[in-house]
Amino acid sequence: MLIQMQRRGQNLRASLPFRGRFPWLSMVYSAAANAEDMSVMVETRSPANPLFLRDEELRQGIELMFYAYRDFTFESDQQLKRYQLGRAHHRALYFIGRHPGQTVGHLLSILKVTKQSISRVLKDLLEQQYVEQKSGPRDRRERRLWLTEKGQVLERELTDRQSQRFARAYRETGADAVEGFRKVMLGLLDPAERIEVDKRVRGAGR
Amino acid sequence: MLIQMQRRGQNLRASLPFRGRFPWLSMVYSAAANAEDMSVMVETRSPANPLFLRDEELRQGIELMFYAYRDFTFESDQQLKRYQLGRAHHRALYFIGRHPGQTVGHLLSILKVTKQSISRVLKDLLEQQYVEQKSGPRDRRERRLWLTEKGQVLERELTDRQSQRFARAYRETGADAVEGFRKVMLGLLDPAERIEVDKRVRGAGR
DNA sequence: CTAAATAGGTCAGTATTACTGACCTTGTCA
DNA sequence: TGACAAGGTCAGTAATACTGACCTATTTAG
Numbered sequence: 001m002l003i004q005m006q007r008r009g010q011n012l013r014a015s016l017p018f019r020g021r022f023p024w025l026s027m028v029y030s031a032a033a034n035a036e037d038m039s040v041m042v043e044t045r046s047p048a049n050p051l052f053l054r055d056e057e058l059r060q061g062i063e064l065m066f067y068a069y070r071d072f073t074f075e076s077d078q079q080l081k082r083y084q085l086g087r088a089h090h091r092a093l094y095f096i097g098r099h100p101g102q103t104v105g106h107l108l109s110i111l112k113v114t115k116q117s118i119s120r121v122l123k124d125l126l127e128q129q130y131v132e133q134k135s136g137p138r139d140r141r142e143r144r145l146w147l148t149e150k151g152q153v154l155e156r157e158l159t160d161r162q163s164q165r166f167a168r169a170y171r172e173t174g175a176d177a178v179e180g181f182r183k184v185m186l187g188l189l190d191p192a193e194r195i196e197v198d199k200r201v202r203g204a205g206r
Numbered sequence: 207m208l209i210q211m212q213r214r215g216q217n218l219r220a221s222l223p224f225r226g227r228f229p230w231l232s233m234v235y236s237a238a239a240n241a242e243d244m245s246v247m248v249e250t251r252s253p254a255n256p257l258f259l260r261d262e263e264l265r266q267g268i269e270l271m272f273y274a275y276r277d278f279t280f281e282s283d284q285q286l287k288r289y290q291l292g293r294a295h296h297r298a299l300y301f302i303g304r305h306p307g308q309t310v311g312h313l314l315s316i317l318k319v320t321k322q323s324i325s326r327v328l329k330d331l332l333e334q335q336y337v338e339q340k341s342g343p344r345d346r347r348e349r350r351l352w353l354t355e356k357g358q359v360l361e362r363e364l365t366d367r368q369s370q371r372f373a374r375a376y377r378e379t380g381a382d383a384v385e386g387f388r389k390v391m392l393g394l395l396d397p398a399e400r401i402e403v404d405k406r407v408r409g410a411g412r
Numbered sequence: 413c414t415a416a417a418t419a420g421g422t423c424a425g426t427a428t429t430a431c432t433g434a435c436c437t438t439g440t441c442a
Numbered sequence: 443t444g445a446c447a448a449g450g451t452c453a454g455t456a457a458t459a460c461t462g463a464c465c466t467a468t469t470t471a472g
Contacts, residue, residue, distance in 0.1 A: 060408070064407060086458070112276060113458085116461085117460075120458085142420085167264055169393030170267070177386035178386065184376070185274045202266070326428095
């Protein structure tokens with residue numbers, strides 16, 4: 001196998017259409033938590049260096065994230081078109097169904113969008129009676145959100161495609177893999193989010 | 207405790223009204239594929255229903271996907287703004303870097319967008335000299351793509367944030383979890399894509 | 413009781429991404 | 443030579459999401 005160093009960026013081309021391996025590594029393994037981590041921070045360019053694997057491994061993660069998300073969203077996006085709705089509507093439906101009676105503010109903190117953004121979506125869903133709202137029992141400024149029956153039906157229809165995808169993946173890979181998946185996904189979150197998300201993910205709504 | 211969330215400029219208070227807990231019961235994995243398929247189709251409203259666990263588990267996966275992707279893209283999106291570029295530019299840069307010398311058509315098949323969509327992005331990147339192209343050596347209709355030095359620098363800068371996120375997650379969870387993560391992510395792909403993606407993910411640029 | 417803060421909505425303007433459809437050039441190949 | 447493939451381009455549309463400014467009810471702190 002030919003591994004070509006690419007220092008100039010120019011010489012690789014022409015002759016090697018699809019063969020260029022990129023040994024641009026370096027880095028990453030962390031801001032050094034201990035001595036072991038330190039060792040991998042050492043500068044190196046050699047393809048023989050185990051660091052290549054590191055970088056390679058991390059890029060695999062990045063790519064899996066891209067590919068999985070791409071396929072994961074595709075089917076329900078198709079379904080949404082039939083209702084003249086978009087992915088944002090699905091997200092809102094999903095999380096309203098997941099946390100019945102939650103406030104608009106809570107929904108915003110999950111989706112991390114602006115209220116102007118959610119506003120359009122919520123308006124559509126309210127108008128078409130997929131969602132209903134009531135003011136909060138204690139604080140009447142709040143608008144608490146619920147799916148209507150109609151909304152529950154739609155939400156299930158949309159989510160089922162994704163659930164089935166997960167069911168297939170989980171079945172094919174087994175319990176240990178699923179546990180690993182769960183851990184890594186939680187590990188990818190912003191640290192500040194983890195506890196909240198872990199709680200939300202585990203303990204349904206309410 | 208007040209958690210201040212101001213990622214997107216809006217003042218989102220974290221009113222966390224819904225902390226309730228559903229006991230996280232251990233997962234039930236029957237090897238029986240048929241029985242499991244049923245579970246996602248069956249109405250599972252009652253917490254007493256054992257199928258509830260199944261549905262619950264699958265929804266956890268869906269949510270982890272949402273949350274992880276949300277946080278995974280956030281940092282590099284911020285960085286991209288400084289260059290007046292968008293996420294689509296990053297994706298193009300990433301995959302051109304990953305598969306140097308690939309054709310436009312190959313890039314399209316990875317991103318799964320239309321050529322009109324990629325066209326704008328590629329035009330920007332070519333104009334700003336992050337990317338360069340050459341016609342294919344055998345088939346001169348093809349345009350093969352490479353990152354320039356400048357493009358490589360930018361791509362690394364953008365990708366590093368994501369790599370570091372993965373590095374942290376991998377470090378915190380360990381090799382077994384990573385392997386499980388990888389398996390599940392591959393399992394989420396459209397079956398028709400798996401072999402290709404697995405190949406692409408493992409063996410850099412072929 | 414009043415003032416400030418909070419929950420939520422709304423108007424206006426902009427940017428990005430991505431789509432469909434039509435049409436074009438260049439090049440390959442049977 | 444003619445069909446077809448790779449790629450580009452023009453035009454129009456839609457969805458998502460952003461900033462900024464301003465508005466109404468309510469709640470709450472001093």
